[in-house]
Amino acid sequence: MVSAGVVRGDTPLPDDRVAHPAVRAGLAVAEVYKRVVTGPLEPMLARSRPVRRTGFEREVVVAEITPVADDVVSLTLRCPGGGELTAWQPGSHLDVVLPSGRQRQYSLCGDPSDRRSYRIAVRRLADGGGGSREIHDDLEVGDVITIRGPRNAFRLAEASAYFFVAGGIGITPILPMVQAAEASGRPWTLVYTGRSRASMPFLDGLATLRGGALDVRPDDECGIPDLDEILADVPRGHAVYVCGPPAMLDTARTRLAAPDFEVHSERFSAPPVIGGEAFDVELRRSGVTIPVAADQSVLAAVRDQVPDLAYSCQQGFCGTCVVKVVDGDVEHRDRALLDSEREDSMLICVSRCSGPLVLDL
Amino acid sequence: MAKKTAAKTPYTQEAHVIGPRDVEFDWSDVPLHYIPGEPFATQFWNIMHLAIPLGEKMMAGCLAEALPYIEDPRLREEAVGFIGQESMHAASHESYHEHLAAEGIDIEPVVRNLETLLQVFLGDHQLKGRAKEVWLKERLAFFAAAEHFTAVVGQWMLEAEAWDEVGMHPMMKDLLRWHGAEEVEHRNVLFDVYQHVDGSYSRRVRMSVVASLGLFASWMITADYLMRQDPTSRWWKPWPVQMLNSVRKRLLPGPWFFVGELPSYLRPGFHPSQMGSLDAAIAYLATSPAARAAEQR
Numbered sequence: 001m002v003s004a005g006v007v008r009g010d011t012p013l014p015d016d017r018v019a020h021p022a023v024r025a026g027l028a029v030a031e032v033y034k035r036v037v038t039g040p041l042e043p044m045l046a047r048s049r050p051v052r053r054t055g056f057e058r059e060v061v062v063a064e065i066t067p068v069a070d071d072v073v074s075l076t077l078r079c080p081g082g083g084e085l086t087a088w089q090p091g092s093h094l095d096v097v098l099p100s101g102r103q104r105q106y107s108l109c110g111d112p113s114d115r116r117s118y119r120i121a122v123r124r125l126a127d128g129g130g131g132s133r134e135i136h137d138d139l140e141v142g143d144v145i146t147i148r149g150p151r152n153a154f155r156l157a158e159a160s161a162y163f164f165v166a167g168g169i170g171i172t173p174i175l176p177m178v179q180a181a182e183a184s185g186r187p188w189t190l191v192y193t194g195r196s197r198a199s200m201p202f203l204d205g206l207a208t209l210r211g212g213a214l215d216v217r218p219d220d221e222c223g224i225p226d227l228d229e230i231l232a233d234v235p236r237g238h239a240v241y242v243c244g245p246p247a248m249l250d251t252a253r254t255r256l257a258a259p260d261f262e263v264h265s266e267r268f269s270a271p272p273v274i275g276g277e278a279f280d281v282e283l284r285r286s287g288v289t290i291p292v293a294a295d296q297s298v299l300a301a302v303r304d305q306v307p308d309l310a311y312s313c314q315q316g317f318c319g320t321c322v323v324k325v326v327d328g329d330v331e332h333r334d335r336a337l338l339d340s341e342r343e344d345s346m347l348i349c350v351s352r353c354s355g356p357l358v359l360d361l
Numbered sequence: 362m363a364k365k366t367a368a369k370t371p372y373t374q375e376a377h378v379i380g381p382r383d384v385e386f387d388w389s390d391v392p393l394h395y396i397p398g399e400p401f402a403t404q405f406w407n408i409m410h411l412a413i414p415l416g417e418k419m420m421a422g423c424l425a426e427a428l429p430y431i432e433d434p435r436l437r438e439e440a441v442g443f444i445g446q447e448s449m450h451a452a453s454h455e456s457y458h459e460h461l462a463a464e465g466i467d468i469e470p471v472v473r474n475l476e477t478l479l480q481v482f483l484g485d486h487q488l489k490g491r492a493k494e495v496w497l498k499e500r501l502a503f504f505a506a507a508e509h510f511t512a513v514v515g516q517w518m519l520e521a522e523a524w525d526e527v528g529m530h531p532m533m534k535d536l537l538r539w540h541g542a543e544e545v546e547h548r549n550v551l552f553d554v555y556q557h558v559d560g561s562y563s564r565r566v567r568m569s570v571v572a573s574l575g576l577f578a579s580w581m582i583t584a585d586y587l588m589r590q591d592p593t594s595r596w597w598k599p600w601p602v603q604m605l606n607s608v609r610k611r612l613l614p615g616p617w618f619f620v621g622e623l624p625s626y627l628r629p630g631f632h633p634s635q636m637g638s639l640d641a642a643i644a645y646l647a648t649s650p651a652a653r654a655a656e657q658r
Contacts, residue, residue: 007422019477038492046561055371056435088375153378157640258653310425312445317383
């Protein structure tokens with residue numbers, strides 16, 4: 001039995017002589033089918049009509065830059081020649097590629113029914129990687145930037161009532177959700193925390209909504225929020241949506257346990273490489289050697305060389321990117337392989353090597 | 362493989378992010394008949410544990426083979442997420458094998474025969490050149506049809522209130538519904554990859570007929586095999602009668618859906634997104650003990 005990973009073309013086939021007669025008969029028919037459809041008659045048996053889609057990656061122009069709170073600006077993005085953008089729903093985000101090449105993800109916080117513009121809001125992070133500073137300091141109205149998306153990892157699903165919790169700039173995906181709940185007439189509660197009212201965007205707009213309960217808790221008025229106390233009030237049957245700092249998410253997930261509570265939070269992609277050292281990887285079958293940087297995974301380093309390389313979670317649990325190791329002292333960081341599999345295989349999305357690595361690729 | 366004349370249409374709707382969840386299941390206190398008093402319904406779902414691991418790994422392998430032909434960055438992202446979800450489905454269902462064997466079911470012959478059937482029929486056969494490409498398209502067409510059935514069953518599982526009423530074991534119920542919800546979540550991916558790489562209607566028709574008849578036949582043959590091993594098996598209680606009873610109690614979908622679903626799948630202009638909202642799947646994943654525990658790992 002094949003355990004981790006995927007079954008590929010070079011996976012050894014089982015011996016069909018030990019199969020049940022019905023299986024052997026089925027396979028004999030399948031063999032005839034395969035010969036006919038891949039044979040000279042193929043063009044008569046199928047006519048390719050590939051369907052290609054466009055618009056996932058596109059250029060947009062920065063139409064407006066508006067301060068919406070202390071250290072927070074909102075950006076309005078439009079198609080350079082006007083025209084409609086891809087539709088989105090609350091919870092959706094964009095990849096934004098800045099002129100410097102920096103790439104960041106921001107939640108859409110505008111009106112989903114406005115098909116001609118997107119709005120994002122960005123807080124200046126003094127200790128971030130420079131993406132928010134570039135937006136605050138360098139980006140100007142009229143600049144053209146590239147976006148990918150919209151892509152939803154935090155979909156607002158139909159529910160009879162909603163309980164929203166937003167911490168700071170975490171209000172951005174929650175705002176359109178609250179507006180959607182208001183528009184659908186479903187009861188909602190929003191607990192919105194932040195340092196001070198001046199630092200919390202969209203308070204004025206939220207205050208005009210009448211269909212739900214708004215609970216604004218700035219630290220300088222209410223003290224540091226006690227999440228345990230806030231979440232103790234969540235009624236059964238309310239769908240909970242949380243966006244904020246990691247500690248807030250942890251508390252919400254622990255406090256509101258499944259399956260009694262429905263708790264939604266945004267799904268994030270792979271975390272960065274921590275505590276890695278640089279090394280070289282030799283791809284034996286391809287005959288090339290590629291350097292792997294200290295903050296780079298083997299997968300990221302070899303992906304371009306091996307276009308049909310299967311991978312997925314990039315966190316070492318799904319087992320898809322398992323590769324046979326020819327030589328090397330592998331430091332296994334996955335949680336998918338058995339010890340017996342680790343003797344000659346590794347998951348190249350997370351595991352590393354002290355010294356040169358040779359892979360059967 | 363792309364024709365230069367491929368029709369280009371813009372995306373009108375946002376992408377839904379598809380990604381694997383780091384789930385784990387503990388089978389230690391799951392009884393042989395995890396749907397209490399329902400041997401047939403239990404064995405019917407056991408077929409998934411036996412057929413899914415290899416089937417989904419093959420599907421993931423086939424999709425990985427198609428990756429170099431996917432030029433659309435959105436579809437590529439979806440395909441990458443799909444591969445991981447299918448690998449987790451495979452590993453999770455496989456984790457039940459040992460428990461099933463310990464309960465006295467000899468699963469080895471079924472696994473061996475399914476493995477031979479799937480791997481020989483749907484393998485890449487080391488073909489070269491044009492034949493290799495054509496065979497990849499055929500397999501994508503097969504798996505796209507199979508994914509339609511899993512999406513239909515997935516939706517069915519999310520709505521199977523009878524499971525709650527009869528007291529199905531919560532761990533198994535969560536495995537099946539988590540799996541079903543992810544099948545709904547990624548229902549469009551193989552269809553879109555097939556349309557992107559080939560899109561031939563005649564190939565879609567013939568491979569969906571192969572998939573529906575093949576799945577129906579293997580399901581019934583395996584059910585027969587498992588029921589003959591079930592400790593409650595008696596000659597005066599034929600399983601087809603039990604099956605009709607279980608269908609009537611809504612503990613499983615009528616297996617004839619394998620054929621009954623064909624007309625809607627084969628309607629020109631069909632797209633999996635027309636099957637209804639993703640909301641039930643998303644809401645389930647937010648309450649699933651396994652999916653929620655995965656977030657905290």
